[in-house]
Amino acid sequence: MTDTAPQHIHSRDNALLKDLRRLAQDSHAYRKQGRIWLEGDHLCRAALQRGLQPSHAVFQASYFGTAGHQWADAAGKVVTIEDGLFATVSALESPGRMAFVLPLPPQPALQPDAPTVILDGLQDAGNVGAILRSAGAFGFPQVLAMKGTAALWSPKVLRAGMGAHFGLRLVEGLEPQRLDGLQVPLLATSSHQGDYLHRAALPWPCAWVLGHEGQGVGAVLSARATQFVRIVQPGGEESLNVAAAAAICLHASAAAHAR
Amino acid sequence: MTDTAPQHIHSRDNALLKDLRRLAQDSHAYRKQGRIWLEGDHLCRAALQRGLQPSHAVFQASYFGTAGHQWADAAGKVVTIEDGLFATVSALESPGRMAFVLPLPPQPALQPDAPTVILDGLQDAGNVGAILRSAGAFGFPQVLAMKGTAALWSPKVLRAGMGAHFGLRLVEGLEPQRLDGLQVPLLATSSHQGDYLHRAALPWPCAWVLGHEGQGVGAVLSARATQFVRIVQPGGEESLNVAAAAAICLHASAAAHAR
Incomplete structure (x- = not known):
């Protein structure tokens, strides 16, 4: 010092x-x-x-x-x-x-072909931080936060992120049309359409879209998704925590890519 | 009313x-x-x-x-x-x-052959609640909390659990020897031993052991584990949030069982 x-x-x-x-x-x-x-x-x-x-x-x-x-x-x-x-x-x-x-690190430019996680209105700092950790661990170096998502560099998200922030390309405050610059397919989970994740063919690189804790992915980003997958839930009606669903999806991509 | x-x-x-x-x-x-x-x-x-x-x-x-x-x-x-x-x-x-x-619901008896999640000293209410949701969704009806784990019926865990509590058999305050009553194999994640989860043969039913946020699964429960698996992390050194790791493991069991 x-x-x-x-x-x-x-x-x-x-x-x-x-x-x-x-x-x-x-x-x-x-x-x-x-x-x-x-x-x-x-x-x-x-x-x-x-x-x-x-x-x-x-x-x-x-x-x-x-x-x-x-x-x-x-x-x-x-x-x-x-x-x-x-x-x-x-x-x-x-x-x-x-x-x-x-x-505050300067906001980087969006990288069109990077494996990406898109946060569509998530509110909970603990969830956002956990997802940044998963993004880092599973080889998704770019995270795009749509306008209305919790502030990525807030003290609570930083705490929950456990250092993952510093290894990621974080872009926040995006309007939907900014996603026109992405060249990777957008994937989202659904409760009622698409193959089950564990049987689905997953493209690489890709962008996973994760939605608000209560309302899920919004209509605007759903319309941009090119593939939906379902997460098998033999236990029935329970809903998953969004950071839990994110971890499952990002891990599935990493595992398919690592094969 | x-x-x-x-x-x-x-x-x-x-x-x-x-x-x-x-x-x-x-x-x-x-x-x-x-x-x-x-x-x-x-x-x-x-x-x-x-x-x-x-x-x-x-x-x-x-x-x-x-x-x-x-x-x-x-x-x-x-x-x-x-x-x-x-x-x-x-x-x-x-x-x-x-x-x-x-x-407060009466504490149920431990069911020896139920698909089970074991919480070994987890502290964060948000993590514990998210794991209860995953347990419910992925067909693990029994959750055993070892002594020293966050109180399962606390207001914050209830809030994070989003109702999952009411569909689960929750037993808390367990000493390790109580696990002698379990007839299912204990599985745990490891950073350095075992097959990668996405390639591993997973027994069913089983019990997944999840550890403390900082220290992981303790030595006493590690010694009882019959199988370790690694979670592929192409992104490198990042650690995963424990509820994220739990979701990945429980989903993998559900997907293998559903095949």
């Missing part, structure tokens, strides 16, 4: 603390501030391993006292926050003891 | 309100109170459809005013809570407008 002394914050009205609190608690604040809030030592280490460097490394004061030396590789301004105050910054159920502030 | 007039609560110190708040906010309170808190109209309807009846039907006052008549099928005491107070009861990020209080 830099040699300048850490800035210690002990007032809840400190201006930087207020900015950080907004960044940590408001899932859209990263767009205005142009920077992201990465909370928890696991995530921060994942960022460093990818060669990313924070503009600010923010620590709970007591944690910095005992473990600050472990973070000597981190660039940026060191900020320590009075222990009781740190929890007032975090929006997580289990607040981390530290966080990085990183510049 | 019964003909007796609703009980209206407008004081935050009301004794019943305090009990309900504890039930809604403390994930272990159901064990002491012997009843569960089912929040949200979707979940409550799912319970009614299964023939379950609440001891209390609890409404935000304004919602009861406009939609109370839709709940004429629900038995039990009707309780209406001042709008502002209702949110102080809920522990959910998006509080429902109503909830049922239901008797």
Whole structure:
């Protein structure tokens, strides 16, 4: 870390603390501030391993006292926050003891032929983060979030993504016509049409479309799908969690491609 | 609903309100109170459809005013809570407008030969709920939660389970030796041993063992596993969310069995 002394914050009205609190608690604040809030030592280490460097490394004061030396590789301004105050910054159920502030990565261009996951209005941060992890694991390097989907770089999606963000090409806020630029077929699940996934011939590369937790894939994107598949459900009427369905579909593509 | 007039609560110190708040906010309170808190109209309807009846039907006052008549099928005491107070009861990020209080179902006996999911120390309510949904969908009617796993009937797991609880045989708080009573082989995922899942011969019925979010399946249950499988991950080093891995494994069993 830099040699300048850490800035210690002990007032809840400190201006930087207020900015950080907004960044940590408001899932859209990263767009205005142009920077992201990465909370928890696991995530921060994942960022460093990818060669990313924070503009600010923010620590709970007591944690910095005992473990600050472990973070000597981190660039940026060191900020320590009075222990009781740190929890007032975090929006997580289990607040981390530290966080990085990183510049928001510039939005990349859409890559026409990349294996892709399309998020059509998903709302739950845990689901979105889990799907980013599955996309990374199963060889889908591009994720496109349609307008109305949960903000991808929000602290909660970052937390649930466990570092997957940094290995993916993430494009968000898309209108449907932007998908005209894609050259891969769009696949979606259905409750009533198409072959069963485990028997279907799956194209590669492809784009899987995943829909809103309650309403599923919207009519506009359904009309663009070139193939529907059904997921066999011998247990009957239960609906699947969307991140569970995503994992099954992405894994099926990866397994078919790996054969 | 019964003909007796609703009980209206407008004081935050009301004794019943305090009990309900504890039930809604403390994930272990159901064990002491012997009843569960089912929040949200979707979940409550799912319970009614299964023939379950609440001891209390609890409404935000304004919602009861406009939609109370839709709940004429629900038995039990009707309780209406001042709008502002209702949110102080809920522990959910998006509080429902109503909830049922239901008797905690008695813990069933372990069924030796049932397709089974074993939860070995999972902590996240969203993950546990998603796995219960997958278990229901893929024909695994029995779920065994080892001691140390998140409380299955907590309000958050109930919410994430979306009604799956009511179709499953749920046994919790198990010590490892209780698994001696199981007659089905135990399967687990591994990062380094076993066939790839998509090529593996899977026994049926079986029990899938799913581990803690950070540490995976513990040594005690690993030693009891008779088969390990790997999940192909062409994307490389990313780890999967445990509910995503569970969905992939349970679906693979269902697909192999359905062939």
